[in-house]
Amino acid sequence: MRKTSTSTQDILAALKIESLNEMQQAAQKAATEHDEVILLSATGTGKTLAYLLPLVNELKPVDHVTQALVIAPTRELALQIEQVFKSMKTGFKVTCCYGGHLRETEENNLMQAPALIIGTPGRLADHIRRENIKTGEIKMLVLDEFDKSLEFGFEEEMAFVTGSLPGLQKKILVSATPAIEIPPFLKMRKPVSINFLTDEKTDALTIQMARSDNQDKLESLFRLICQLGNRPTIVFCNFRESVERTSTYLKEKGIVNVFYHGALEQDERDAALCKFRNGTSNVLVTTDLASRGLDIKHIRYIVHYHLPATEEVFTHRNGRTARMEASGTAILLVGPDEDVPDFIEGEVEEIKIAEDAVLPEKPKWSTLHISAGKKNKINKVDIVGFLSQKGELKKEDIGLIEVKDFHSFVAVRKSKMSHTLHLIKNHRIKNQKVKIDIAR
Structure with missing residues (x-):
């Protein structure tokens, strides 16, 4: 039996931190007293330690039994969480599981089950299917930046992982986003919310602009989509011919996409929208036909390839994102002879399009x-x-x-x-x- 320490004082000493901040204290208290906690706090405020402390306090000094699981949307965040945990010097074994390196390495680490496993949804689901992770004794689950996991298209993997934890007793959801939608598969009954986000809230919809040096904005659109990554994105064009031309260009450049407009047969429309809804494609190129009535969850970006002619068009296009209190971003792609339309009020943040384009990961x-x-x-x-x-x-x-x-x-x-x-x-x-x- 290895020597373990769950003393907050010892952990803070190991981290060279004098005391917990107000948010961390509130999170520790809530997680100790309640089984379902939602922690909302801005990036860089110490959320990782805020949930790791109560998690450690629940761990039992039992060898080769996994008792807790932390799910993160990216391998970078997973590795960051692992590093914080190791720096706490609790004596409990931890393993980090993520894509991009050999699964066999993780399998070796999992042969003697760690007390805590941290990982990304897809890799965790893979290990559970292969029975590399024994889930029967996992009592605690943390979903860090769970809203981003949903944005990244990991809903099914997350549902599978969480559904594979028969002994789950405590759930902690962590986010830096004020307006979040709790997915049904988490089966949260009466969660306690700890909200340390500032009151200076903006609308759920963020409006940005990006400039194209060329009047033909296709190359700029391609680099912009690469920059946005593989998040669900709708690209609006003003004409059917432009939709197909844009879709073909993106496809030739390696961007998986589907297109949708009024001249398509009904089965072609059905196929395009279904592929976008189910994650076969993360990019939909369309006319304003798609600006009304489409109910597709977790659309992260609206790109106005052609600028909207009226405020009404602009509003309806943007209505495809930031739905059900989720956040979203509308980006105006502005050519050299164009300006942001006068009807768009307030400050519009300008973003730079990177010169180097790295193709986003293909859909799974x-x-x-x-x-x-x-x-x-x-x-x-x-x-x-x-x-x-x-x-x-x-x-x-x-x-x-x-x-x-x-x-x-x-x-x-x-x-x-x-x-x-x-x-x-x-x-x-x-x-x-x-x-x-x-x-x-």
């Missing part, structure tokens, strides 16, 4: 098209059963399913698509012969 999902739907008495349960039994897919390999009248779309993990498609091509669904292929 692909979309399957099935030529049967509601009118064929096919439903989601039928599709899940079919893909599980005939396609050898696990539940977590099946994403969003949309069943239309005469066809259906299913998100399938891209790494599984080829094998699954080979297995199911000659099988019937509910004794009906259907055409199944990757959605175009």
Whole structure:
């Protein structure tokens, strides 16, 4: 049995910190007295220590039993949390799990289960599926910057991980965003909120502008999208021809995208929107047709490739993001002969577009098209059963399913698509012969 220390005084001494700040004290008190806590505080205020202290106080000096899990949206944050924990010198073993390096290294570290595991959603889910992480004794869960994990498209992985913790007793959610939506899979009943964000709140929607040196703004748009990363983004153009030209250019440059406008057939529209909703594509290029009525969660950016002609158009385009109190950003791409429209009031922050473009990570999902739907008495349960039994897919390999009248779309993990498609091509669904292929 290793020697452990959970004394706050010892930990602060190890960190060379004289005392906790007000937020950290409040967080420690709330986490000690309640099983569900939401901690809101700005970046750089010491949130990591604020939740690690009560977490450590709950750890038992038992070897080779994982008791707590911290989920972070990026490997950089996961490594930062690990470093803080190690600096606390508690004596408890910790392992950090994230993509981008050998999984075998982590597997070796997990053979003797650490008391605390920190990791990104995808890698944690992978280890749980492989039974490298034993989840039965995990009592505490922290989701750090959980809103960003949702923005980054990790909702399904997070739902799988949290759903794999049968003994979970304490949940702590951490964010620097004032308006947040708690996803249903977390099953939060009566969380206590500790809000140390300042009262100087801006609207959930941030408006920015970026200048293009060329009148043809395609190259600037490409570099801007690379700069934004693989977050859900809608690019608005004023004309159908511009939509297709822009989409083709981005595709040729390596940006996975779909386009949507009024001249498309209905099944083409359905396919485009479904791919955007289910994460097969993080970029939707469209006309103002998409500025009304689209209900797509977690859209992070609106890019006005063509400037809006009226305030009403501007408002409706921006209404696709910052929904349900979530945050969002609208970016005006301004050419050399253009100015920010007069109807846009208030300060518009100017951002610089980086010269060097690094392609964002490709989406992890692909979309399957099935030529049967509601009118064929096919439903989601039928599709899940079919893909599980005939396609050898696990539940977590099946994403969003949309069943239309005469066809259906299913998100399938891209790494599984080829094998699954080979297995199911000659099988019937509910004794009906259907055409199944990757959605175009």
